[in-house]
Amino acid sequence: MNSKFIALATATAVASAAFAGAASARDQIRIVGSSTVYPFTTAVAEQFGKASGGKTPIVESTGTGGGAKIFCEGVGEDKADATNASRRMKKGEFELCQKNGVTDIVEINIGFDGLTLAHSKEGSGISLTLAQLFQALAEQVPDKDGKLIANPYKNWSDIDPSLPNVKIEILGPPPTSGTRDSMHELFMEKGAEQIESLKALKKEDAKAFEKVWKTVRKDGAYVEAGENDNVIVAKLDANKDAFGVFGFSFLEENAAKLKGVALDGVEPSFESIAADKYKGSRRMYVYVKKQHVGVIPGLDKFAQEYISDKALGEDGYLASKGLVTLPKEELEKVKASVTAMTPLDGSVLK
Numbered sequence: 001m002n003s004k005f006i007a008l009a010t011a012t013a014v015a016s017a018a019f020a021g022a023a024s025a026r027d028q029i030r031i032v033g034s035s036t037v038y039p040f041t042t043a044v045a046e047q048f049g050k051a052s053g054g055k056t057p058i059v060e061s062t063g064t065g066g067g068a069k070i071f072c073e074g075v076g077e078d079k080a081d082a083t084n085a086s087r088r089m090k091k092g093e094f095e096l097c098q099k100n101g102v103t104d105i106v107e108i109n110i111g112f113d114g115l116t117l118a119h120s121k122e123g124s125g126i127s128l129t130l131a132q133l134f135q136a137l138a139e140q141v142p143d144k145d146g147k148l149i150a151n152p153y154k155n156w157s158d159i160d161p162s163l164p165n166v167k168i169e170i171l172g173p174p175p176t177s178g179t180r181d182s183m184h185e186l187f188m189e190k191g192a193e194q195i196e197s198l199k200a201l202k203k204e205d206a207k208a209f210e211k212v213w214k215t216v217r218k219d220g221a222y223v224e225a226g227e228n229d230n231v232i233v234a235k236l237d238a239n240k241d242a243f244g245v246f247g248f249s250f251l252e253e254n255a256a257k258l259k260g261v262a263l264d265g266v267e268p269s270f271e272s273i274a275a276d277k278y279k280g281s282r283r284m285y286v287y288v289k290k291q292h293v294g295v296i297p298g299l300d301k302f303a304q305e306y307i308s309d310k311a312l313g314e315d316g317y318l319a320s321k322g323l324v325t326l327p328k329e330e331l332e333k334v335k336a337s338v339t340a341m342t343p344l345d346g347s348v349l350k
Contacts, residue, residue, distance in 0.1 A: 026077045027297050029057035033067025033084030034178050035227045036113060036247040037284050040318050041084050041306075047317065048305045052298055059084075063227040064178025071287060072097035081292045081299055085285040086113065086178035086247065091349040104290035104343040108306055109334055112324035114248035114273040115182045115280035117170075117261040122240040124164045126156070127262040130279060134191025135159045136168050137183075137222055139215040146197030151217045164241075171225040171232045172245035179229075182282050183245050187263075188213040190279060233258065248273060248280075249322030273324045284323070290341050300341070307335045 031041055038061045049056030062070060064085045071083035072093060089107070097105060117133065119126070128136075135141050136159060140148045156163035173179040192198040192213040202209040216222050225232045225244070232244040233254050243261070248268050251260050260268040263279050272278035286306060293300045305311060311318050312325055312334075319325050326334065 028055040029082070029296055029299055029302055030080050031057055031059045031082040031084065031286075032062045032070045032080045033060075033082075033286075034064040034086040034284075035061040035173075035229050036086040036179055036249065037084035037110070037286065039249060039253075039321055040110060040284070040323055041286060043317060043321055044302070044306050044311055047311065048298070048302050051305065052301065054298055057302060061227055063174070063176040064181070065176040066227075068093040069096070071289070072100055072102055074100045075102060075289065075291045077296070079292075080289070081296050082286055082288045082302075085287065087181050087282065088285060089287060089344070089349060091346065094344070094346045094349050098346070102289060102291070104341075106288040106290050106303070106338060106341050107344045108286040108288065108303065108338055109326065109330075110284045110286055110306065110312060110323065111318070111326050112273055112281050113284050113322075114251075114268045114278050114324070115179065115186050115245065115282055116248050116251050116268045117187075117243055117245055117263065117280075118236065118251050118258045119243045119261065120236050120240040121257060121259050124166070124241075126164060127265070128163075129194065129264055130187060130191035131194035132159050132163070132191075133263065134188050134195070134213070136170060137188055137216055138192070138212065139217045140212055142195060142197040146200075148212065151219070151221075154221075166241045168221045169223065169239070169242040170221065170245065171223045171235055171242060174224045174226065177227055179246060182280075184214050184216075186280050186282060187245075188216075247322075248324070252322035270322075270324055281324075287344075288338075290343060293341060303338050303341075307331075307338050 038059060042059045045057040045059050064087060067083040067085065068089065071080050073079050135153060138151055141151050143149050153159050153168060155165055155167055157165040172183060198209060198212060225235065229246040229250045232246055233250060236242055236244045237257050251258055251268065266272050266278050268278050268280060273281045288303050310316050312331060314325055
């Protein structure tokens, strides 16, 4: 083992021990991360505050990627205690945490959400295949001979004459958002795989294929609308021809104004997501810094509130907010892991 590694490990251990042994100057839990998970964690924070009689945890909406960076800054009273994520932690994020001394991370899989494409109830009805959605979003698309060209599609009807003759305008998340990662993986990658020439490209050159589905057009058809999904909802309400990408929970909250678009013939609903029939289903996570447990008051009890039946149960208060809950057997495994504060094994991450 080289001297630099030994010095880093020693410094990390000393810093962690000093933090654990210090009298806490902070008596309020701080949570960062995903805008999609934000409403769920806020609900748990409010319930925890009422039940404990203490201070309600501070929950900040920073985006999944931004939250991971903040969470992984290190251990200490000036660092975040937990982070929300609308996708699983990436291997690179885990390694950043380890490098900065955040060595024990507890993962809570809280349930499912559906990534939806939605628009105003005043807009013309539309149903899309994932291939058509890819063609609306991608920077490059194959022409009739399978050659990749700059996306020429301006109106939906340019993709398919059966679609509305209206301008393509899709509002969605920025690159720092876990929802953006989900959009690429659930909509664009799966959509690209439905196109024969791109399916062939995947076999011939996986890296070239990945570049195609990971690159969103920059000509104004796709609009980055920030980390706040409520901004997208407001814009869709004002423009009946625009579409927005966000979690199912936000669609549920705004069902009076918006409707979801059926993808490959399946509409987003609690039932279709729970049954894994809807192509846009994804898992939601919360990550807790174990090294802060016992130092930041109530952090372990907050985690217990999150996995309680009244929160995550089939009829729990998070289900009423649009979270698609875990099957009972899976929830029991999550409960056991969180109760034991079992650290996440980084080898399972991608």
